[in-house]
Amino acid sequence: MSDDHTHVQEFFTARAARWDARFPDDGPAYAAAVAELGLGAGDRVLDAGCGTGRALTPLRAAVGPSGVVLGADLTAAMLEAAVRAGRGGDGQLLLTDVAVLPLRTESLDAVFAAGLVAHLPNPTENLRELARVVRPGGTLALFHPIGRAALAARQGRRITPEDLRAEANLGPLLAGAGWRMTSYADEAARFLALAVRVD
Numbered sequence: 281m282s283d284d285h286t287h288v289q290e291f292f293t294a295r296a297a298r299w300d301a302r303f304p305d306d307g308p309a310y311a312a313a314v315a316e317l318g319l320g321a322g323d324r325v326l327d328a329g330c331g332t333g334r335a336l337t338p339l340r341a342a343v344g345p346s347g348v349v350l351g352a353d354l355t356a357a358m359l360e361a362a363v364r365a366g367r368g369g370d371g372q373l374l375l376t377d378v379a380v381l382p383l384r385t386e387s388l389d390a391v392f393a394a395g396l397v398a399h400l401p402n403p404t405e406n407l408r409e410l411a412r413v414v415r416p417g418g419t420l421a422l423f424h425p426i427g428r429a430a431l432a433a434r435q436g437r438r439i440t441p442e443d444l445r446a447e448a449n450l451g452p453l454l455a456g457a458g459w460r461m462t463s464y465a466d467e468a469a470r471f472l473a474l475a476v477r478v479d
Contacts, residue, residue: 285377288399289355292331296357299332300365306334309425313472314338314392316463317421323389324348327371328378328410329396331355333362336370339392350383352376379406386415394423397444404457411458414477420459422450424471431471445471 295302314335319325319342327335330351339349349371353359359373376382378393379401391410400406410420424431428446432439439446444453450473451461459475 285354285401292355293357296332296355296361299358299361300334303425306425309470310335310394310423311338313394313421313423313470314342316472316474317342317390317392317419319343319347319390322346324387325350325390325392326381326383326388326410326413327351328391328393329353329399330362330371330373331358331394332365333359333367333370333373335392335394336362336367340370348372348388350374350388352378352381354378379409381409381413383413385412388414388418390414390419390421392421392423394425397422397450403444403453407454407457407459411477416477416479418477420454420475420477422471422473422475425469427466427468427471429466430468445473447473 321344323343324347325339325343327339330353333351336349336351343349351371352374354377356375359375362368362373391414428439428443444450447464454461454475458478460478461473461475463474465472
């Protein structure tokens with residue numbers, strides 16, 4: 281977790297051009313996670329911290345041509361990589377901090393966020409901002425294409441009890457930010473927590 285946007289931007293800028301090549305087999309996992317959001321034609325959805333936009337195509341397929349798909353990221357190089365990969369047409373790309381979204385209150389039906397939680401400087405406040413832009417009853421998906429243990433091993437670290445993505449920590453964190461966690465899966469091949477925006 282970092283409260284230094286410069287560090288986050290530098291990290292992802294240096295890796296943007298080769299990001300998709302490093303993880304070439306993640307597409308089906310993204311599509312499966314998007315399917316669990318339960319989106320319908322005409323829905324409005326944000327991919328928060330969209331990176332190279334790997335969720336944009338399945339999100340567009342889920343909401344159809346009448347829906348709205350937004351992809352927000354802090355790093356210009358990641359959005360540029362999304363455009364180069366041909367995903368720019370699947371959604372409107374916004375260079376912005378997800379902690380201060382330029383969106384109207386309750387203007388969305390859902391938020392999809394892949395790998396975002398670890399990069400939130402103030403998780404409760406930042407998740408509350410995501411709740412602000414989603415209508416009551418709308419949904420949130422916190423996703424990663426591999427589980428916590430596999431990710432920790434890839435990064436050469438151990439999972440600690442303080443990990444925000446641990447079920448015992450994530451449920452109360454979401455509850456304090458205007459969400460109610462409805463399902464939690466931490467498996468070798470994916471991490472997916474779903475939540476509903478409460479009134």
